[in-house]
Amino acid sequence: MLDKKNITGIILAGGKSERMGTDKGFLELNKKPFVQYSIDALQPLVSKILIVSNNPEYDAFGIDRIEDVFKNAGPVAGIYSGLEASSTKYNLILSCDIPLITSEILQKLIDSADDTHDIIQLESDGKSMPLIALYKKQVAKTFYNLLQQDERRLRIAVNKCKVKNIVLDKHQIKHTMNVNTQTEYKTVENEYND
Numbered sequence: 001m002l003d004k005k006n007i008t009g010i011i012l013a014g015g016k017s018e019r020m021g022t023d024k025g026f027l028e029l030n031k032k033p034f035v036q037y038s039i040d041a042l043q044p045l046v047s048k049i050l051i052v053s054n055n056p057e058y059d060a061f062g063i064d065r066i067e068d069v070f071k072n073a074g075p076v077a078g079i080y081s082g083l084e085a086s087s088t089k090y091n092l093i094l095s096c097d098i099p100l101i102t103s104e105i106l107q108k109l110i111d112s113a114d115d116t117h118d119i120i121q122l123e124s125d126g127k128s129m130p131l132i133a134l135y136k137k138q139v140a141k142t143f144y145n146l147l148q149q150d151e152r153r154l155r156i157a158v159n160k161c162k163v164k165n166i167v168l169d170k171h172q173i174k175h176t177m178n179v180n181t182q183t184e185y186k187t188v189e190n191e192y193n194d
């Protein structure tokens, strides 16, 4: 069982939000910004939270913010910057666009940590989710080398590491829905109000 003092929560809130057209972390569900849902789910499980974003508007949430070391290079770069800034062995990485996420689901990742694997990620409906995952800090080195080679595909980066998938039960799948488009935003609103 991992002690929370050895775990940092890292929220990715950079990127272009091209499909949505507006910064996804500030979208609201029941008058609460998406990024606050990520913060609230992490808070009971970690000793510190970092937001990785170049947007200073995130400072309003009272959470330490760090900037991308590699600019405009996507989630691999966001994860790298977060791991580099972290001072703990374990790091819960979360995107800022999954407002239905719960601490209970994140706890499953923590409970599955072992000496062998570098990344523990969720798997939902046959799809692995490296943006709801527990990363060892040492992964930063692998990601750095890939970014130096201009490799930005997260799936490729994750598969260079020792990775384990945790399969979710059917009733938990809705909690991992992420929002990229207006249509997905509506779907999540409907799920929330169900």
Ligand SMILES: Nc1nc2c(ncn2[C@@H]2O[C@H](COP(=O)(O)OP(=O)(O)OP(=O)(O)O)[C@@H](O)[C@H]2O)c(=O)[nH]1
Pocket: 012, 013, 014, 015, 016, 017, 018, 019, 020, 024, 052, 053, 054, 068, 071, 072, 073, 074, 075, 077, 078, 079, 094, 095, 096, 097, 131, 180
């Ligand atoms: N820090 C950081 N986070 C990123 C970066 N690119 C994407 N993210 C985050 O990674 C998560 C998944 O991002 P995507 O939905 O794949 O990409 P996006 O740029 O947000 O959106 P699209 O432009 O529509 O693809 C979100 O939480 C983003 O905020 C980046 O370059 N830096």
